[in-house]
Amino acid sequence: MSQAVLVFVALNAILAFSFYAVLVAGQLSLGQAGFGALGAFTAVALAPEPSEVGDVPALLVAILIGMVVGALAAVLLGLPTMHLRGVFLAIATLGFAEAVRILLINAEWTGGANGMSVPKVVTPLIAWVALAVVAYWFWRQGPSSYGRALAAIREDELAARAMGIDVGRHRLSAFVTAGAVAGLYGVLWAYFVRLLAPEDFDFTRAIDGLVTAVVGGSTMWLGPLLGSGFLTLVPEVQRALGVEAGWIRPFIASALLLVVIVFLPGGLGSFLPRVRVRARPTASGAGTDRPGLVARTHAAAGEPVVRIVGGNKDYGGVHAVRDVDLTVGSGEVVGLIGPNGAGKTTLVNMISGLVPASSGTFEVLGTRPGRTPVHRIARAGVSRTFQHSKLFPRLTALENVLVGAHVVSRPTFLRRLLWLPGARRDEAVVVDHAAGCLARVGLADRSSVDASALSYGDQRRLEIARALASDPSLLILDEPAAGMNNVEADALSELIASLADEGLTILLIEHNVGMVMKTCHRIVVLNFGEVIATGTPEEILKNPAVVEAYLGSDGDSPPGTPHTQEAR
Amino acid sequence: MNRSTVTALAVSSALALALTACGGEDGGDAGGDAGGGATGGEAGGLTGTGTGEDCTIEEPVPVGAALSLTGAAASYGESQQKGLELAAAELAEVGGVTYDLVIEDDQTDPRQGITVFEQLTEDSSVVIGPTLSNGAFQAQPIAQEAGVPVLAISNTAAGITAQGDYIFRVSLTEAQVIPQTVAKATEAYGLEDVVVMYSNDDAFTESGYEVFSSALEEEGVTVSETLTFSKADTDFRALLTEAKAAEPDALVVSGLIEAAIPLVTQARELGIDVPIIGGNGFNNPKLMADGGDAAEGVVVGAAWNSSSEGELNTAFIEAFEAEHGAQPDQFAAQAYTGLKVIDAAVRAGCSGEREDIKAGLAGIADVDTVLGTLSINAERDAEHEAVVQVVENGSFTVLD
Numbered sequence: 001m002s003q004a005v006l007v008f009v010a011l012n013a014i015l016a017f018s019f020y021a022v023l024v025a026g027q028l029s030l031g032q033a034g035f036g037a038l039g040a041f042t043a044v045a046l047a048p049e050p051s052e053v054g055d056v057p058a059l060l061v062a063i064l065i066g067m068v069v070g071a072l073a074a075v076l077l078g079l080p081t082m083h084l085r086g087v088f089l090a091i092a093t094l095g096f097a098e099a100v101r102i103l104l105i106n107a108e109w110t111g112g113a114n115g116m117s118v119p120k121v122v123t124p125l126i127a128w129v130a131l132a133v134v135a136y137w138f139w140r141q142g143p144s145s146y147g148r149a150l151a152a153i154r155e156d157e158l159a160a161r162a163m164g165i166d167v168g169r170h171r172l173s174a175f176v177t178a179g180a181v182a183g184l185y186g187v188l189w190a191y192f193v194r195l196l197a198p199e200d201f202d203f204t205r206a207i208d209g210l211v212t213a214v215v216g217g218s219t220m221w222l223g224p225l226l227g228s229g230f231l232t233l234v235p236e237v238q239r240a241l242g243v244e245a246g247w248i249r250p251f252i253a254s255a256l257l258l259v260v261i262v263f264l265p266g267g268l269g270s271f272l273p274r275v276r277v278r279a280r281p282t283a284s285g286a287g288t289d290r291p292g293l294v295a296r297t298h299a300a301a302g303e304p305v306v307r308i309v310g311g312n313k314d315y316g317g318v319h320a321v322r323d324v325d326l327t328v329g330s331g332e333v334v335g336l337i338g339p340n341g342a343g344k345t346t347l348v349n350m351i352s353g354l355v356p357a358s359s360g361t362f363e364v365l366g367t368r369p370g371r372t373p374v375h376r377i378a379r380a381g382v383s384r385t386f387q388h389s390k391l392f393p394r395l396t397a398l399e400n401v402l403v404g405a406h407v408v409s410r411p412t413f414l415r416r417l418l419w420l421p422g423a424r425r426d427e428a429v430v431v432d433h434a435a436g437c438l439a440r441v442g443l444a445d446r447s448s449v450d451a452s453a454l455s456y457g458d459q460r461r462l463e464i465a466r467a468l469a470s471d472p473s474l475l476i477l478d479e480p481a482a483g484m485n486n487v488e489a490d491a492l493s494e495l496i497a498s499l500a501d502e503g504l505t506i507l508l509i510e511h512n513v514g515m516v517m518k519t520c521h522r523i524v525v526l527n528f529g530e531v532i533a534t535g536t537p538e539e540i541l542k543n544p545a546v547v548e549a550y551l552g553s554d555g556d557s558p559p560g561t562p563h564t565q566e567a568r
Numbered sequence: 569m570n571r572s573t574v575t576a577l578a579v580s581s582a583l584a585l586a587l588t589a590c591g592g593e594d595g596g597d598a599g600g601d602a603g604g605g606a607t608g609g610e611a612g613g614l615t616g617t618g619t620g621e622d623c624t625i626e627e628p629v630p631v632g633a634a635l636s637l638t639g640a641a642a643s644y645g646e647s648q649q650k651g652l653e654l655a656a657a658e659l660a661e662v663g664g665v666t667y668d669l670v671i672e673d674d675q676t677d678p679r680q681g682i683t684v685f686e687q688l689t690e691d692s693s694v695v696i697g698p699t700l701s702n703g704a705f706q707a708q709p710i711a712q713e714a715g716v717p718v719l720a721i722s723n724t725a726a727g728i729t730a731q732g733d734y735i736f737r738v739s740l741t742e743a744q745v746i747p748q749t750v751a752k753a754t755e756a757y758g759l760e761d762v763v764v765m766y767s768n769d770d771a772f773t774e775s776g777y778e779v780f781s782s783a784l785e786e787e788g789v790t791v792s793e794t795l796t797f798s799k800a801d802t803d804f805r806a807l808l809t810e811a812k813a814a815e816p817d818a819l820v821v822s823g824l825i826e827a828a829i830p831l832v833t834q835a836r837e838l839g840i841d842v843p844i845i846g847g848n849g850f851n852n853p854k855l856m857a858d859g860g861d862a863a864e865g866v867v868v869g870a871a872w873n874s875s876s877e878g879e880l881n882t883a884f885i886e887a888f889e890a891e892h893g894a895q896p897d898q899f900a901a902q903a904y905t906g907l908k909v910i911d912a913a914v915r916a917g918c919s920g921e922r923e924d925i926k927a928g929l930a931g932i933a934d935v936d937t938v939l940g941t942l943s944i945n946a947e948r949d950a951e952h953e954a955v956v957q958v959v960e961n962g963s964f965t966v967l968d
Contacts, residue, residue: 002683003686004686008682012679102769112768112774113768113773114702114725114771115702194709200678232679236683239672
């Protein structure tokens with residue numbers, strides 16, 4: 001293999017890594033060509049001449065400048081665009097890259113379209129060392145709490161927020177990583193090809209990088225290297241095989257690309273075994289006072305955890321929630337019942353900060369939902385499950401729970417980079433904790449199964465395990481028993497009861513009236529957005545308004561019969 | 569066939585490909601080494617006996633050519649390929665010295681350009697340069713470092729041959745053609761005041777603009793307006809309206825053919841009837857084919873014109889038409905000339921060794937070619953008379 005091929009395999013892989021950096025967080029950005037161009041041109045203009053200070057020092061200075069410029073450009077572009085999703089982000093970043101190219105073409109100091117002449121410094125060894133460093137970075141990033149947070153954002157952004165992950169900050173840092181890696185690519189490119197021209201950072205180059213990352217596998221850290229090896233070698237192989245130069249070669253290359261994309265949706269990386277986090281067999285229960293976990297302070301028994309005064313939510317002319325006053329004290333288990341459309345989920349969405357209230361005062365664990373970002377409310381100690389499961393489908397059950405433990409885990413990425421023993425220890429503690437949470441809901445033996453492959457009932461239980469992993473002060477369960485059979489629902493009742501015994505504050509929405517009656521200290525009944533009754537289970541059962549509105553007045557099945565009262 | 573079978577098939581064919589790839593690479597390397605050995609060989613090999621027309625070299629002289637056969641510059645590269653192949657076929661008939669011509673595609677991609685050049689310098693005695701100037705700047709130093717002479721056949725940018733003493737070219741630079749064009753046009757049309765337009769995102773057209781602007785200054789022609797566009801633009805109406813308002817004696821345009829056609833057509837639509845003076849990018853029969861009547865009155869300087877007199881040229885055009893059923897363009901003519909010049913250089917020292925070809929190329933003087941009488945100067949650039957052409961009745965005719 002010739003020198004140039006070796007270098008280009010490495011360079012193309014580095015470019016692909018700059019796409020991988022954001023793809024792992026579910027972002028589609030095409031701005032990397034712009035970051036690379038800015039980094040490369042600035043570095044070449046500012047770095048000392050290799051002839052004066054020596055090849056490697058000059059290149060190192062240039063790399064430093066290129067990566068810093070690339071990262072800064074990513075911050076500048078990221079701040080206004082991070083709220084964009086999917087194709088909108090792609091278009092915005094593409095526009096940026098195009099603007100950079102035009103700028104560089106028209107600037108004096110870049111030599112315009114004629115570009116800048118750069119001494120050749122990069123050797124295959126340098127290129128591969130740089131690639132190894134980049135690959136190492138992403139290898140260490142993957143199983144860290146930071147890496148898992150990015151994966152969670154990719155899988156389900158809303159759920160990630162509710163797990164206490166600061167989505168904006170994580171997306172921005174992924175974007176900045178992409179900018180720095182793209183800057184590195186630009187500098188290495190410049191110091192290898194001798195002529196740095198803006199045309200080499202155009203739309204086609206961005207698409208090349210994206211395709212390489214996707215063909216290799218955008219969720220597997222070796223993917224970009226595999227993609228680059230494949231795509232760079234296809235023309236070489238054809239040349240070696242004597243395929244006649246001309247249109248037939250790009251045609252074959254495109255056909256192979258199509259084959260890979262069609263038959264390997266996970267990219268070439270899907271040939272490699274996936275490394276899953278494994279629970280240690282010695283893992284004990286879900287104790288949260290382990291050293292290595294971030295300690296949390298819970299409100300003392302009886303102190304108000306939730307305080308709502310005059311809570312309202314209007315959707316246009318529809319009053320989903322009207323003048324609700326609700327106080328939940330620490331250690332209380334409160335059931336929220338009512339017919340479908342009564343506003344129960346809207347109410348808990350407002351409590352957990354996902355939906356801002358139209359009016360009223362909300363105070364939850366010292367935060368102001370609606371004004372405080374969702375992840376801060378989660379950090380304050382609110383944890384929840386969703387009416388419709390919002391798991392991270394391509395992560396295993398254990399990994400889902402590990403994401404749930406985000407707010408109590410210590411950041412390990414930087415320590416993992418340096419192989420500090422503390423990182424491994426902290427990771428092990430979090431894994432034990434997560435395994436304990438899984439065991440608590442009865443899923444210990446399913447820990448390495450992908451969430452999407454679990455049965456419906458198991459998915460509901462996994463959501464509870466994930467919510468428990470954050471060691472919450474307030475646990476909101478939105479119809480946890482939906483779709484469970486009687487045996488499972490009974491087990492769930494016991495679990496909720498045992499959690500309540502430990503002093504956990506729980507807000508439970510459930511149609512299974514039997515379960516609510518059995519587990520709740522107090523029940524709040526909503527109808528058409530208004531609280532129509534509140535009291536102990538016995539009081540609620542006797543309340544004629546509740547019976548009328550929800551439990552049903554038909555005497556054949558007296559209220560309170562377990563499992564059967566599903567007001568549909 | 570079920571899905572897993574298909575997957576297995578895809579996987580196994582990919583694997584098979586990868587395995588052959590390794591084998592192929594090894595084979596290629598081995599071949600390269602063998603070739604290198606032959607090149608360096610003393611006895612027989614590439615050094616021949618006799619001189620000039622009587623020169624006989626036993627082994628074929630390996631000549632590599634890196635052309636853009638696909639990608640953005642494919643239309644130029646294809647013409648060059650036809651020109652080279654025609655020259656190779658003719659040289660094979662002459663006898664005495666044979667050429668093993670290997671044409672590789674750089675896909676108009678610098679990565680491929682560099683890779684291809686690296687490979688060609690391993691195996692060849694002389695390499696015929698990349699189609700585009702930017703690619704040349706990136707790839708040529710590889711040959712320079714390896715001590716393999718390079719002959720550029722289409723690069724017109726300044727500084728190409730300044731990259732090293734192994735780099736030569738047969739193509740005229742814009743700096744050689746444009747001043748002649750401007751002088752001739754100024755004389756023919758009595759130009760006093762012009763509007764200059766150029767695409768500023770292309771190395772070739774930008775350097776063309778610089779030459780135009782100094783040539784116009786030299787001739788004392790006023791530039792009343794300078795307008796820029798992008799090489800990807802196709803709608804020039806706004807710019808042309810602005811240009812028309814300046815009431816120039818001529819439009820001077822440095823742009824590639826892709827821009828030239830819509831620009832010229834739209835200028836005529838807007839009623840701009842003055843001559844349009846173009847750079848080398850306009851020197852393409854497509855201008856008349858796609859522009860039709862609008863192309864009338866376009867003035868282009870060129871290194872070659874099909875109506876140029878001379879036996880060689882007539883014979884070249886006839887042979888080319890017989891082979892390809894179409895008229896050659898300048899790229900074909902220059903490529904054709906390139907190989908013929910290499911032949912002259914080889915025969916001068918009667919050797920296909922790299923150093924001897926280098927010496928031979930440096931000594932090229934007053935060689936008759938389809939481009940005219942050609943010499944290579946001390947800067948290793950070609951010198952021959954340019955042709956100033958004007959489009960009349962749908963074809964390029966020499967402007968007198």
